[in-house]
Amino acid sequence: MAGKRIVVLASGEGTNFQALIDAVAGGKLSATLAALVSDRKECGALERAKRNGIKAISFPRTPSNRGNYFEEFLAIIDGLKPDLIVLAGFMKIFPDWFILKFPMKIINTHPSLLPCFGGTGFYGLHVHERVIESGARISGCTAHFVIPAVDAGPIILQRSVAVEDNDTPESLSERVKEVEHEALVEAVYIVLQGNYRISGKRVLHPE
């Protein structure tokens, strides 16, 4: 996978992006982080990119680009020649045509065990609130390929965490984030290695 180019998209603090930075620095991933692209003018993820010498591109929606925001976004991404696009807390939902430009080359993580607690309407702390209300005792995270249907792409891997009696959406979110970082790095590793096969919604990866 050496030399493979990863483009990371993020809107927030960029803790998942940091996990990728650490994995590359630590030799777990031998790929290149080609750029961090954000839909925000400023955010933690952009700062992390700058601090780590990674190209940081801010491309917020403005009155002048509103009509063809995603067309311009696509031109930026194309120019970066990504082998893999990682959504790391990216808060915009791409139009279908955008996703179909990169078939099985975009991956995302979701903070629940999909297909449960996924789809439109499940984001951020709301996911964990619903998990706790449901009485579920096991939650986790899912790394998956992105397809036009939200949170419904083939699942690369999942990691679980226990839901505790005294959990709040905030505390559960923190614990899920820890396994999410591991899951994302592992999923990127699997996909860049190319040692997998997609069968329906399953991603089979002998190792």
Added chain:
Amino acid sequence: MAGKRIVVLASGEGTNFQALIDAVAGGKLSATLAALVSDRKECGALERAKRNGIKAISFPRTPSNRGNYFEEFLAIIDGLKPDLIVLAGFMKIFPDWFILKFPMKIINTHPSLLPCFGGTGFYGLHVHERVIESGARISGCTAHFVIPAVDAGPIILQRSVAVEDNDTPESLSERVKEVEHEALVEAVYIVLQGNYRISGKRVLHPE
């Protein structure tokens, strides 16, 4: 919990029932298995009861009891004076009025991580088939109280298992059954001890 009376209802092989027999014999549960009641004329669970000196009651639906089957079933259960009723692979769905006679005194296990893959239509191997098709990499089982809505009662506990690349519904079912036996014994222990509190769909049990 010593002296608490458990009535087990089963329709099949009774492997969950066997887990309870073993837990009582091994001292993990100090309760009494008051009876095994089946809706079948013959089944493995009834045989296990007989082999272990536990009262075995067969009460199949017949032309003569068809009109008031559950009323007669209730009379049988009432006569056994249960502190807890365990559904251990019992294939009939009780009418709401029956369940409401035993509020939070009936428990069941389901071979998935509820609320996912539960509700009417999800039973037997079909559950595991759907889990595998979904691409999920983590499944498991749920021990829960029984309320009138199918598979929707407060969750006592859950146990997870990994879904493997080469899993079939049959192989996944086998691995889930192993953790289901542990989960059932643990759930019975918690409920008979009485050291829990129900909050919405959550069952909070310190320690």
